[in-house]
Amino acid sequence: MSKTTVAAPANIAFVKYWGARDLEKALPMNPSISMTLDHCVTRCTVEILDGGHDEVWLSEPDGGFGSPEPEFTRRIVEQLDRVREWAGRDEPFRVATRNTFPSAAGLASSASGFAALTMAAAGALGRQDASAKDLSQLARRSGSGSASRSVMGGYVEWPDPGAAGGIDDEPSYALQLADAGHWDLRDIIAVVEIGPKIVSSREGHRLAHTSPYYTRRLELLPERLQKVRRAIEERDLDLLGPVLEEESTDLHIIAMSSQPPIFYWSPGTVAVLRAVRELRQEGLSAYATLDAGANVHVICDPDSEDEVAERLEDLPAVGFVIRDGVGEGPEYETTHLF
Numbered sequence: 001m002s003k004t005t006v007a008a009p010a011n012i013a014f015v016k017y018w019g020a021r022d023l024e025k026a027l028p029m030n031p032s033i034s035m036t037l038d039h040c041v042t043r044c045t046v047e048i049l050d051g052g053h054d055e056v057w058l059s060e061p062d063g064g065f066g067s068p069e070p071e072f073t074r075r076i077v078e079q080l081d082r083v084r085e086w087a088g089r090d091e092p093f094r095v096a097t098r099n100t101f102p103s104a105a106g107l108a109s110s111a112s113g114f115a116a117l118t119m120a121a122a123g124a125l126g127r128q129d130a131s132a133k134d135l136s137q138l139a140r141r142s143g144s145g146s147a148s149r150s151v152m153g154g155y156v157e158w159p160d161p162g163a164a165g166g167i168d169d170e171p172s173y174a175l176q177l178a179d180a181g182h183w184d185l186r187d188i189i190a191v192v193e194i195g196p197k198i199v200s201s202r203e204g205h206r207l208a209h210t211s212p213y214y215t216r217r218l219e220l221l222p223e224r225l226q227k228v229r230r231a232i233e234e235r236d237l238d239l240l241g242p243v244l245e246e247e248s249t250d251l252h253i254i255a256m257s258s259q260p261p262i263f264y265w266s267p268g269t270v271a272v273l274r275a276v277r278e279l280r281q282e283g284l285s286a287y288a289t290l291d292a293g294a295n296v297h298v299i300c301d302p303d304s305e306d307e308v309a310e311r312l313e314d315l316p317a318v319g320f321v322i323r324d325g326v327g328e329g330p331e332y333e334t335t336h337l338f
């Protein structure tokens with residue numbers, strides 16, 4: 001099959017990847033655990049061309065496609081090179097990609113984007129049957145390490161490569177802890193800022209080591225990881241929630257205390273965090289977490305979803321709310337973008 005389309009979802013990290021042993025290869029300093037989402041998806045179509053060069057198209061707000069920034073194209077082409085090398089092939093591709101959610105707003109568009117691109121390119125080369133391990137490893141090598149977790153659904157852990165036996169390159173890939181059917185959690189995303197973030201997560205990883213609190217965070221992680229694994233296994237939101245809030249605050253403390261500092265939060269972020277605390281005081285189990293951006297993911301159970309979403313929608317600082325939840329992972333689709 002020469003034209004292949006994949007819809008790959010974003011993920012929200014409960015334990016965050018922040019700081020790398022090797023930034024080029026996206027080898028993390030610490031294990032991370034995430035939930036793969038359902039509706040926040042990147043759709044990517046890849047077609048093999050008879051000759052010429054790779055062509056990259058990015059969807060535009062009017063629904064058409066345009067040429068992306070040269071830097072974006074460069075990262076895509078480099079990833080296509082990795083997939084070609086892995087498959088032992090050398091044909092050029094035409095690629096088109098579209099997100100169902102605001103790009104580069106801290107909503108993990110690079111995770112879903114590179115997971116979709118990697119799988120669609122592998123599929124176009126006839127490798128739809130590639131193992132999750134290979135795809136996760138390939139997606140990670142895009143440089144967006146969290147993409148390694150978006151190639152599978154449900155609850156996913158990307159272990160520390162050191163712990164898995166080597167820190168040079170392989171093995172470093174994600175593993176599914178539980179599928180989506182295991183635990184129906186919802187993620188209500190309060191969008192307080194739309195548009196690209198000012199500082200990339202790549203820059204955040206690079207600077208993380210300069211924070212005086214970074215070493216302390218690494219010391220605290222083993223216990224948090226254990227709690228999150230247990231919370232997922234036992235479907236215990238009140239065990240998971242406090243840990244995911246600590247994790248989110250830690251990431252931002254480290255970002256804010258890096259040299260130079262990075263401030264991802266906006267006034268809207270604080271308003272949402274306050275509202276989530278109030279919801280809890282009223283007896284609801286809802287917990288907030290942020291990746292490298294200002295928007296807030298509120299994790300809750302299905303019974304609380306309506307109330308959480310309505311309360312967040314009512315906040316003047318919130319532009320809109322995306323109702324998402326745990327998803328089954330990427331899918332090959334029969335309708336193509338071009």
Ligand code: PMV
Pocket residue numbers: 012013015016017018032108110111143144145146147201202205290291292
């Ligand atoms: O995958 P990257 O390099 O975009 O880094 C992801 C960083 C966070 O989203 C903040 C945390 C995570 O584990 O997803």
